[in-house]
Amino acid sequence: MSLDGLESQLRELGKIISEKMGIDFADRKLPDLRRGIERAAKQLGHRDWVSCLNWLLHTPMTKDTVQALAAHLTIGETYFFRDEKLFKAIEQRILPDIVRDALKTAKVIRIWCAGCSTGEEPYSLAILLHTTLRDLSTWHVTILGTDINTNALRRAQEGVYTEWSFRGAPDWLKSRYFVKQIDGRYRLIDEVRKLVTFAYHNLVEDPFPTLISNTNAMHVILCRNVLMYFKPAVRRRVVQHFHASLVDRGWLIASPAETALIDHPFLKRVTLFGTLAHQKVCPASSRSNYDASFDHALLLKPVWSGPAQEAKNEADPTPPVSLSHETPDAMKSRAGLPTPAAPTQALSFEEAQRLYEAGRYEELIAKVASLGSSELGTQTADTRVLALASRALANSGRLDEAQHWCQLAIQSDKTNPSLRFLLATILQELGAFDEAIKTLKTAIYLDQDFVPAHFALANLEMRHGNVNISRRHFKNVLKLLEKFQEDAPIPESEGMTVGRMREIVRSISDES
Known part of the structure; x- marks a missing residue:
């Protein structure tokens, strides 16, 4: 030719x-x-x-x-603690900010490394949290690493590295967190390795944020040396989805060469310790951008700022508030949402869906809250609207309120498997894994053909090391998918197609 x-x-x-x-x-x-x-x-x-x-x-x-x-x-080069300025910024500014806000609700920290390659970056963040966060065991930490290179993901899951991955890393890293093997490579200790979950995800083809892919309600998203490969239109779309995946005041971090490529009206560029990051700003939020008076030494031990200063081990200053006995109006008052004297006109599902799909979560939540306790959690309530509001709260990182509103919806429709599935995903994000498994089993009991519940249950069992049980549920997923066309969207999966889920299941099954 x-x-x-x-x-x-x-x-x-x-x-x-x-x-x-x-x-x-x-x-x-x-x-x-x-x-x-x-x-x-x-x-x-x-x-x-x-x-x-x-x-x-x-x-x-x-x-x-x-x-x-x-x-x-693409170039997948990475190593531990790449860019010391960035990790100083995370330790000294971003993490204290997240901890302060988390103490007001649930002790949850959620981080996503998009384009994680062989895992050095998400593991660096796990090590940073393990080193700095006091009482780590009392927190529910999610660190998600995704990539489109399954070979790289397989290496990441193994957690075994050569000397090349430690170039420029702190001197204490290998001695504290790795065990040298006979072949000269270094294996990450299980205590830290278990903090990170890896999954295949294509930023261009796969929908996000979604509860089923665990790409919602992130406090920090790192996507370094990925955006620069994309065409401008694709890059704008991906950045828009990242914005939707972040909680209010969450952080998007790209490489220094890519920061100029991020142009979004509600992602504010901020300089931190000589590096650039973008913080999500929400016009509807009344919270300040930074609280310099917050004494994060009560909860965090410094890593990059020099020798650790021992702090008095005190109880959490603001323990999480239990919602189990709160009325809808009391919950709204605590959350700073309007509590009307009388219910307003009902919100249609079509309007609620429009607000949700546009990412206008605060507006949707406020409108649903304005319905009043006489409407919420009753037989007359539109559970579809409550479910969307619950999803909006979950996507905003307000998991306790999301759980509460989802339970209100279940009160109105106790035999709806979709609501049980939604509640299970929220419970999973809260770290209540046993409750999540029970709730998923209830969803399957209500509808044995409910694909997302089988899929989520398989992943949870896999995470708990129950490989045989997990394989059985994955097998059920593949069998159920045979009934649908390859390009058909799966109900309650927020856009995931049959073909895409089939690929994910087969990939996970091969690795297990």
Whole structure:
């Protein structure tokens, strides 16, 4: 084939890859695309890049193909505590901010590393929390690492690294948190490794934020050296979704070269210790941006700021408030939401859905709260509206209130499996895993064909080490998916398709 013909085919493949992965392959980047195909050819079973190119153009692009190409088209270099300024900013400014707010509700910290490669970044954050956070066992910590390279994710789950991953890392890191193996590599201790969960996620194709993918209500999202590969339109869409995935005043952190690429009206650029980050600002929020008077030494031990200063071990200054006996109006008063003298006109499901899909969570929550206790939790309440409000609260990180409103919806419709599934996902985020499992089993009892409940239960059992039980539920998922078309959206999965869930299940099953 002529050079012009090959160049034309490269352009065509570049468009396909852009649709699947968002990577921008303009004409000036076609040589990079060719080199990537040359490196991927052998892995994909081809003798040279030309035959591989032809195959890629005439074969449906599966997840395995995407991850193989991703490994060769992007740079996945990472190491522990990469960018010391960033980790100082997290320790001395971002983490104290999160802790102060968490003490007002539930002791929850949620962090997402999007594009985590082989796991050094999320494990660095886990080590930082383990080192700095007093009484870590009393907190529910979620650190999620996602990538489209399943080979990298498999290595991340193993938690075993060579000397190269420790270049520039603190001197104490290996001695405190790793065990040297016979082959010279270092294995991360289980206590820290268990703080991190890894999952396949494609920022371009997979919906987020969703409860089912655990990509909602994040306090911090790190996405470094990923956005720069995307086309501008794709990048704007991904940033918009990141904004929706953050709680109010949450943080989005990209690499220094990418900060100028983030342009969102409600993501404020902030300079912290010589590094840049973006903080989510909410016009409806009355909370201040920073409380310098908060004595985080009561809860945090310094790492980067020098020798640890021992602080008196005191009880938490503001313990979580139990909602189990609160009335809807009392809960609204505590949350700073309006408590009307009389109920207002009912909120339609269509309007509530419009507000939810637009990410206008505060407005939706306020409107539902204004209905009054005579409407909420009664047979006349629209449980679909309450469920959306509960999701909005969960996406905003207000998990105790989300649980309360979901329970109100269940009072109105006790046989609805979708509401039980929603409650289970909220309980899981609160760290109440046993209650979450029981609630998921109730959802399945109410509807044995409820796919998301089987999927969530399989993941929870896997997390608890119950591999055989987990495999049984995954098997049930695959069997149930046979009834649907490949591109059909799964009910209550917030946009996940049958084909996408099937790929995820098979990938997890292969790894287990």
